[in-house]
Amino acid sequence: MNRKIFTGAAVMATCVALSVSTIAFADRDDDKRGIFKHTGTLPAVTSKLYAAECGACHFAYQPGWLPARSWQKMMGELDQHFGENAELDQESRQAITRYLVAEAADVKPNRKSRKILRSINKDEAPLRISTLRYIAKKHDEIPARLIAGNARVGSAANCLACHTEASTGYFDDDGVIIPGYGRWED
Numbered sequence: 001m002n003r004k005i006f007t008g009a010a011v012m013a014t015c016v017a018l019s020v021s022t023i024a025f026a027d028r029d030d031d032k033r034g035i036f037k038h039t040g041t042l043p044a045v046t047s048k049l050y051a052a053e054c055g056a057c058h059f060a061y062q063p064g065w066l067p068a069r070s071w072q073k074m075m076g077e078l079d080q081h082f083g084e085n086a087e088l089d090q091e092s093r094q095a096i097t098r099y100l101v102a103e104a105a106d107v108k109p110n111r112k113s114r115k116i117l118r119s120i121n122k123d124e125a126p127l128r129i130s131t132l133r134y135i136a137k138k139h140d141e142i143p144a145r146l147i148a149g150n151a152r153v154g155s156a157a158n159c160l161a162c163h164t165e166a167s168t169g170y171f172d173d174d175g176v177i178i179p180g181y182g183r184w185e186d
């Protein structure tokens with residue numbers, strides 16, 4: 001082998017080795033922290049209007065937690081919103097509906113959204129995220145006294161009480177601190 005070809009081959013081999021290890025590393029760690037933090041998460045909320053109006057009473061849930069049909073149903077009955085009147089003027093309601101639908105679990109592909117969609121029957125339009133099969137299953141080891149019986153949490157819908165980075169879209173268990181209890185170790 002002449003020197004030029006040898007150098008070329010060595011460079012090629014290094015490139016292949018590097019890219020293979022990068023792929024393997026990304027695959028192993030893509031739901032974890034460090035440089036790949038936030039890659040297995042839902043995109044954060046980008047609509048200021050949505051954050052202000054729908055974050056007034058509770059955490060502004062990322063649109064990717066529910067399919068478009070759920071958001072449309074919810075936005076069509078805001079006067080009876082979980083026992084509250086959350087009605088909006090028509091312009092805000094339409095703008096927020098457009099945002100939620102455009103970013104919904106079945107419109108914008110995302111790993112988490114895919115898992116959520118798999119846990120919802122096609123003919124259903126659930127309004128709660130906290131009781132979706134996928135979410136309920138993730139929380140079934142947490143005793144009720146730490147959720148409903150915990151004055152600083154109150155409800156499984158209060159994601160931000162425990163998921164300290166929920167606003168960024170990061171929901172992995174290593175970001176959880178349950179008020180009055182602490183970090184969650186499996």
Ligand code: HEC
Nearest residue numbers: 053054056057061082084085086127128129130131155157
């Ligand atoms: C006036 C207060 C209020 C406003 C404003 C409000 N909500 Fe709610 N929302 C509630 C209450 C109360 C619940 C039930 C919370 C619970 O069970 O802990 C709820 C629950 C929810 C849930 C289900 C949570 C779960 O997973 O159990 C979603 C999703 C939701 N709201 C979306 C919205 C959207 C979208 C808007 C804006 C259009 C909005 N909310 C505005 C009071 C409000």
Ligand code: HEC
Nearest residue numbers: 129130138141146147156157158159162171172173176184
């Ligand atoms: C009482 C505290 C608490 C509340 C409230 C809560 N979670 Fe969690 N969540 C946890 C804990 C603890 C875990 C880890 C459970 C385990 O690993 O057994 C978890 C796990 C998860 C996971 C799986 C993460 C992973 O690494 O696989 C998701 C997704 C999630 N929660 C989303 C939500 C959403 C969305 C809400 C609000 C609708 C919410 N959680 C409300 C405590 C909470």
